[in-house]
Amino acid sequence: MAKSFLRTALNNLVEARQRRADLYTTGALLSLDDASLEAMGLKREELRRRPHQHSII
Known part of the structure; x- marks a missing residue:
């Protein structure tokens, strides 16, 4: 069975x-020090x- 348009749109959004x-x-992990x-x-x-x-934090 083919996926519905809404199911495909939701999957793409996720x-x-x-x-x-x-x-x-x-990016956040790269801001941590090497020991962490x-x-x-x-x-x-x-x-x-x-x-x-x-x-941005």
């Missing part, structure tokens, strides 16, 4: 919001390779 949230999250990132199991080099947008 995906766009998820991408935006990922951009902001990566390491405590969370992340590396600054890996985060820099992801697309990011600087947080």
Whole structure:
């Protein structure tokens, strides 16, 4: 069965919001110091390779 127009629109909206949230999250994580990132199991080099947008906070 084909998806309805509204279901497709909702899915596209959710995906766009998820991408935006990922951009902001990566930008915010990059503002943390290396010790905090390491405590969370992340590396600054890996985060820099992801697309990011600087947080307004």
